[in-house]
Amino acid sequence: MREHFEVIRRLVGEVPVTPLATGLDHRVYAVGDGLVARFGPGAGEEAALLAAVAPRVPLPVPVPLAVDAAAGCLVLPRVCGVSLLERPSPERGRFASAMADFVAAVHVLQWPAPLDETPPSAWLAEARETWPRVRDLVPGWVEAFLENDAPASVAPCFIHGDLGAEHVFVDGDEITGVIDWGDAALGDPAVDHGRLMRDFDLDFGERARFYAICTALEDVAYGREPYVTNAVAALERLART
The missing domain is CATH 3.90.1200 (Aminoglycoside 3'-phosphotransferase; Chain: A, domain 2)
Structure with a gap:
């Protein structure tokens, strides 16, 4: 977890980071007030996919604001609601x-x-x-x-x-x-x-x-x-x- 915090702060600066969710192959953190960081396999490929898909579908798809493919990290806008x-x-x-x-x-x-x-x-x-x-x-x-x-x-x-x-x-x-x-x-x-x-x-x-x-x-x-x-x-x- 400490390594994840270091990656996030390198990407977005000194902001509060809180564990948010854990899945079978990923971990998600709340970053500041309006971002999330997601760690998992294929982060670079997923970032490219999201950027390509978002303008071509009729519902919102979050697009990464920062990526560290080597660390498997995507930083995305936090989707509001439930x-x-x-x-x-x-x-x-x-x-x-x-x-x-x-x-x-x-x-x-x-x-x-x-x-x-x-x-x-x-x-x-x-x-x-x-x-x-x-x-x-x-x-x-x-x-x-x-x-x-x-x-x-x-x-x-x-x-x-x-x-x-x-x-x-x-x-x-x-x-x-x-x-x-x-x-x-x-x-x-x-x-x-x-x-x-x-x-x-x-x-x-x-x-x-x-x-x-x-x-x-x-x-x-x-x-x-x-x-x-x-x-x-x-x-x-x-x-x-």
Whole structure:
């Protein structure tokens, strides 16, 4: 952590730095009153991606103000408001149309992102492995779903890769930022559609429903609150989709 503080102060000067969040492969700090510093792999590539994406999509995307690629550090403007994961699912409906327009714009972007070759069959295998951990927490119909075959692979396009409600921030009725582009790749567009189907009750069809169910099971098995409650509620809805 001390090394991170030194990198931040070298980039932005002597300002207060406070730990904010920790993920599987990243650490985030509040920097002064209006910035955040994010440490993780691929910082240089993500900085270039954010600068390219921001002017080409219909919702705000934070653009780095300073980068230390060697240290894995991005300094970005802090997105105001709260994550939509903290809002009850019915309240998210007012943002569903904007998210549908946003993902459509993302999927036509041309960018040399890494290729995600994970086949749907691998998603299904992982979901089956998690079943013993979640069977007492989720609706019973899920077991029958897991007996089905996975959908076939499709041609990849540019995707956000982790477009869940936790990465969409709002202030009142305004979306203030779509964050965390570290999983952006050339992949199956239904990966993005599935998370939107899970969290925003959008309907992108059966292929997206497959990913919606798989990601919900992952959150139930390995997530914390409010991820677990959100995922269980999504599975209740997905039974009727």
